[in-house]
Amino acid sequence: MAIITISRGSYSKGKEVAEKICRKLGYRCLSREVILDASDTYHVPEIKMEKAIHDAPSILERLGRSRNAYVAYYQSALTREVLQDNIVYHGLAGHLLLKGVPHVLKVRIIADLSDRVRSEMAREGVGEKEARSLILKDDQERRKWTQSLYGADPWDSSLYDLIIHIKKFNVEDAVDFICRAAQLKQFQSGSGSRQKLEDLALASQVKAALVEQHNDLMVGCDFGNVVVYTGIKDRSSHKLEKRAKALVHEIKGINNIEVHAEVPAPPDAI
Amino acid sequence: MSIIIVSSDSHELGLEIARKTAARLNYGLAGREILDKVSKKYNIDNKKLARVLEEPPAVWALPSKLWNRYMAYIQEAVLAELVKDNVVCQGLSARLYVLGISHALRVRVLEDPENEIAQLTRQGGISRAKAEKLIERRKNNRRRWSMQAFGLDETDASQYDLAISLSQIDSDEAVKIITDTVAYRRFNPMTYSISCIQDLELAGRVRAALLDEFPDIRVKARNGTLVVETKVLRREKKKKTEAIKKSAGEVPGVEYVEVHAFNDFFRQAAESFR
Numbered sequence: 001m002a003i004i005t006i007s008r009g010s011y012s013k014g015k016e017v018a019e020k021i022c023r024k025l026g027y028r029c030l031s032r033e034v035i036l037d038a039s040d041t042y043h044v045p046e047i048k049m050e051k052a053i054h055d056a057p058s059i060l061e062r063l064g065r066s067r068n069a070y071v072a073y074y075q076s077a078l079t080r081e082v083l084q085d086n087i088v089y090h091g092l093a094g095h096l097l098l099k100g101v102p103h104v105l106k107v108r109i110i111a112d113l114s115d116r117v118r119s120e121m122a123r124e125g126v127g128e129k130e131a132r133s134l135i136l137k138d139d140q141e142r143r144k145w146t147q148s149l150y151g152a153d154p155w156d157s158s159l160y161d162l163i164i165h166i167k168k169f170n171v172e173d174a175v176d177f178i179c180r181a182a183q184l185k186q187f188q189s190g191s192g193s194r195q196k197l198e199d200l201a202l203a204s205q206v207k208a209a210l211v212e213q214h215n216d217l218m219v220g221c222d223f224g225n226v227v228v229y230t231g232i233k234d235r236s237s238h239k240l241e242k243r244a245k246a247l248v249h250e251i252k253g254i255n256n257i258e259v260h261a262e263v264p265a266p267p268d269a270i
Numbered sequence: 271m272s273i274i275i276v277s278s279d280s281h282e283l284g285l286e287i288a289r290k291t292a293a294r295l296n297y298g299l300a301g302r303e304i305l306d307k308v309s310k311k312y313n314i315d316n317k318k319l320a321r322v323l324e325e326p327p328a329v330w331a332l333p334s335k336l337w338n339r340y341m342a343y344i345q346e347a348v349l350a351e352l353v354k355d356n357v358v359c360q361g362l363s364a365r366l367y368v369l370g371i372s373h374a375l376r377v378r379v380l381e382d383p384e385n386e387i388a389q390l391t392r393q394g395g396i397s398r399a400k401a402e403k404l405i406e407r408r409k410n411n412r413r414r415w416s417m418q419a420f421g422l423d424e425t426d427a428s429q430y431d432l433a434i435s436l437s438q439i440d441s442d443e444a445v446k447i448i449t450d451t452v453a454y455r456r457f458n459p460m461t462y463s464i465s466c467i468q469d470l471e472l473a474g475r476v477r478a479a480l481l482d483e484f485p486d487i488r489v490k491a492r493n494g495t496l497v498v499e500t501k502v503l504r505r506e507k508k509k510k511t512e513a514i515k516k517s518a519g520e521v522p523g524v525e526y527v528e529v530h531a532f533n534d535f536f537r538q539a540a541e542s543f544r
Contacts, residue, residue, distance in 0.1 A: 110428045112428075155426070158435060160433070160435060161434070161438050162435070162439075165427075167431070168431050168457075169454075169456075180450070181447070186438045186440075
């Protein structure tokens with residue numbers, strides 16, 4: 001009973017691998033549904049949601065607040081979905097949005113650029129030059145997105161448990177690997193790892209509820225005890241405290257909620 | 271019957287994985303002890319050879335001609351082991367020069383970052399932040415070494431068939447993943463892939479034999495036929511071509527030598543001002 005996240009560049013056969021794993025293990029496949037779910041729950045236009053999740057932020061957007069909010073909504077929707085376990089997620093940044101949950105198997109699929117270009121040409125009916133340009137642009141956007149929001153390079157191998165190069169291996173081999181790795185006991189959900197996932201889901205929900213009015217906050221959760229970290233102690237932090245206290249009645253599972261101003265957030269806070 | 275090339279940021283970790291894999295498969299292990307053989311054969315200090323695998327060629331470290339020669343000797347010894355098959359190779363950066371061999375499984379093993387940090391803080395008595403910086407610096411040094419030496423980034427996961435992080439997966443499980451992977455049919459040697467590794471090995475031997483006399487040569491081999499590329503001045507083209515053919519022809523296994531001599535424009539221009 002694992003959660004598998006598959007990270008890949010466009011046309012790296014990641015989607016195909018994910019779907020085959022789902023068929024083999026009887027897991028649920030998740031990708032775009034998270035955007036729809038987040039748009040619905042938080043009343044955000046799907047197009048805006050998709051743009052925020054997919055495109056790298058422009059300079060103005062980096063200074064603005066809305067992108068953080070969209071990512072918080074997306075993370076809240078994603079963590080709510082994966083609470084059910086037995087899921088293969090092949091959307092964006094699963095390895096970052098589900099960080100700290102032990103029974104998540106984080107996989108990256110790499111394919112050679114020449115193979116990806118061929119796939120894009122076949123699918124989109126474009127020439128080689130255009131296909132190459134589209135793929136490289138897409139890769140750059142994803143890289144900039146991850147770096148700007150998480151300070152992490154998606155090509156950094158240390159973010160993943162397993163990286164598979166689809167060249168000598170074919171899709172079936174990759175599926176076989178991943179299925180076998182998913183059976184390892186470290187990737188089976190136990191009470192401890194399940195608790196961590198529930199805490200992450202709760203922290204995400206709280207952040208999603210607060211982030212639009214208070215852009216700079218971080219949220220941590222431990223066994224249902226939520227701590228909200230904010231940068232500056234002023235009038236807005238009092239407002240934040242009031243709003244946070246109200247969430248105890250709105251969000252199920254919160255034992256206690258506190259707001260800490262001018263206190264550095266721990267590394268596992270989101 | 272395959273070749274497994276294990277690469278890791280941590281030499282100790284890579285060696286542990288390589289040893290366990292070789293033991294499990296009953297394969298040979300080609301590691302840093304190869305440097306002793308090279309040291310004895312060419313009468314070079316072992317420490318200098320180890321430096322070649324750590325430091326890129328530079329004016330203030332090992333000069334590039336000497337670096338190239340020592341690296342060629344190491345490659346010669348490594349390829350001589352790999353051509354025997356059923357071998358696990360570690361610690362010799364083989365990933366960077368054993369290219370195009372379909373029955374070679376290239377694996378990168380990544381240390382658990384938290385483990386690494388904990389080790390450094392414990393051993394060095396340094397803070398977590400300093401340990402993180404040290405790890406980052408080591409990674410950048412490695413990247414710089416491989417880019418300067420071979421034009422390839424050794425830390426780039428796309429250079430490998432498989433990368434396994436030990437943050438959740440333990441070393442025995444990683445070994446099992448590697449041994450299961452190498453059992454796949456596509457890692458069985460074929461006539462063509464065996465021929466490719468034999469060609470690489472022959473080219474390596476010839477290069478090691480000739481580099482002392484002809485420091486700028488490039489060598490490719492195909493079924494006993496050698497193509498040697500070099501730069502020459504116009505006036506020395508015939509003499510140098512014949513010298514290369516003679517020296518290369520004396521290496522066992524060489525059947526025919528073709529020399530491609532390119533005009534050395536810079537030397538030509540420099541000499542024309544004299």
